Amino acid sequence: MRGRDPGEPHRTATSLELLFGLCFVIAVAEASRGLSAAVAGGHAASGALRFALVFFTVWWAWMNLTWFASAYDPDDVPYRLTVLAQITGSLVLAAGVARAFEDGDLRVITLGYAVLRTTLAALWLRAARSDPARRRTALRFAAGVTLCQLGWTALLFVPAQVRLPAILVMIAGELTVPVWAQSAGMTPWHPRHIAERYESFVLIVLGESVAAAAAAVRDAAGRHRDSGALYLLAVGGLLMVFAMWWLYFARPAHTILATTHRAARRRFVWAYGHFPVFASAAAEGAGLAAYAVLTQRHGDAVPLAARAAVTVPVAVFLITVWAVHVRPHRRRGTERFAFPAVAVAVPAAAFAPAPALVAGLLCAALVVVVTRADRASCTGGPVGVHAQEGRRAGGA
Template identity: 50%
Template sequence: MTGPTRSWLLPMRARDTAEPHRVSTPLELFFDLCFVVAVAQAAAPLHHSIAEDHLLPGLRGYLMVFFAIWWAWMNFTWFASAYDTDDDVYRITTFVQIAGALVLAAGVGPAFEDNDFRVITIGYVIMRLALVAQWLRASRSDRPRRDVALRYALGVTVVQLLWILRLWAPESWPVLPVFLVLVLADIAVPIWAERAAGGPTTYHPHHIAERYGLFTIIVLGESVASATVAFRGALDEGSHYTSVLLRLAVAGLIVVFALWWLYFDRSAHALLITMRASIRWGYGHYFIFASAAAVGAGLGVAVDHATHHAEISSTLTGYAIAVPVAVYLFFVWLLHVRPHQTGPMLFAFPVAAVLALLTPLTHASLELLAVLLVLLVAINSTVGRRVPDRVG
């Protein structure tokens, strides 16, 4: 017996927001897996920039590159939640977006080393214009939301033209201000498009929450992988580093595991009840994803410092981990905890974030940070769960 014949082209109609058993598809999982290559390429130069005491240029480059990765991933995710037809054309168009992600990953090195964003821009534009084709398909099939889809297609196309024109901007133009203007233009497109007649798009709250959760896992896993490579390289230099590296490895693993625990302690789908709340929640994850990946870079810096390959102080080494951890805690609190929690527990995450920023002032900053996160997990899992949720 043979299975059902696949369709080449299906009508791209909006999916039901209450569709049961709406889970991530194999194509979405493959999409995430390919995107993590770009995440790894962005985190590695950040690690080396910090270790070589080039903090500000490295951080600027990382945040700029990570925006392109995150924004392209996020727009595909929300589109797929509403219009995943899984026909052959849809799959091929998604593979074009994946190819764009790999082109972007190939351009990370020149962007960090030479401030050359040409390859990254090409990869980014490939990903975004492939999504324009998807929105045009949606505009033909989903008549009630035709205006929304056309606004997306128009807005994304115009902004991509601006990104391309940026490559020919005079060298005297400041890079960062121009970049920020284009970022604001990009993130304004969904806000403008969703206000059209027939909106908003029919994203699935459970599906969106799962997709974000899976990408959080992948980014945290990339942190573990980055740290593992650094540990392996250090161990190859000799056994006299074994004890200090073992201590760092245990503490680093506890930190990453605690970050995972805190993110997944509560379900997020009930928070995605309005388009305004969903956009705030979705946009805020830029900081969660970027800080999670930066933790891996920070662990690599800690290994370099322990093996005397870093050109920075122990305090700055501690901040290479403590700062992304603090940012992660704050935004997990802002997006996941604050809408749920009431009472004194509402302040546990912000207090922990502040205390995390104090750990580099000690001699065992990573170990103390691990202890702090374990305490936060314990408090959040006991006292925090005794307080009734404010949302269902």
């Protein structure tokens, strides 16, 4: 298992990587469903906290194997079996999400996480044996992953009143491991491959948002066929999801990663900064679903917290996409201010009679601004950007 060439041409995700990502849909769906139920039940604040903690475990498990595979994936039988074991761990983790939301029971989710982390440590030990040049880095990863997993297991025996601070300490420890390990030497990850994997996860969480919102609107519309609020919710939700897709894919991520390949701090900012991008996209579906349920119960008198659950995730998505994915391209013009301005304006839509529609229209206006700015700079919009990058790559 020697390191792969970070400049390998035509590097794309394998079918096993795509299967690995798709299996995380279940865990994302369970987390989104738990947040939706919490918002609909009047526990938005506690639900958001539990969602953030649960989603971190999902995202972190996915991200760690993604970066490892980019650097080392040999696609041989032992590696395939190990990744299949990781998929099993992700399914066990997903099975424990509901318990974690309902009563704080972390036993099943910890079991799934243990399978994921143990197999990852085994992969790093294999890399340490096969890649002498990066043995120190691989051993640091294996040691850090193992120690953190022991810490997560120990949390099961911690008193409930101190569990949250202990979880925050563990999260800080997890985030520190890659920084500490790669200070001994960088792994040979592939910029285009990493960009593709992150883009696929964006599609996963956006797809989950569409599915969750559509199911909720369908169920509610079956009982309130004349509810115009539900139709406005559906239109606004689609506008937001479409705009979120458009704005994220308007800039090619691999060009950012290629320029940060030797800049560790900027690389980690991009990689870690995607947590709120992914989490907010998944939370948007939960907010739309909760709003549909509460519209069924209360008509137009939906509580402010549920209205905010529709608008705030979009604002978080916009500001983090701008910070980690758009701003590094150093484009000039109105789009430099348009993203922050819309991100500030969107939460105020919670006070509108149709918050999803107003937020969707604001996001659509931002798409227009970005597209016009692209045309003005002769990039040709989202399609043109990728086409232009493809021509450059083909002529290189």
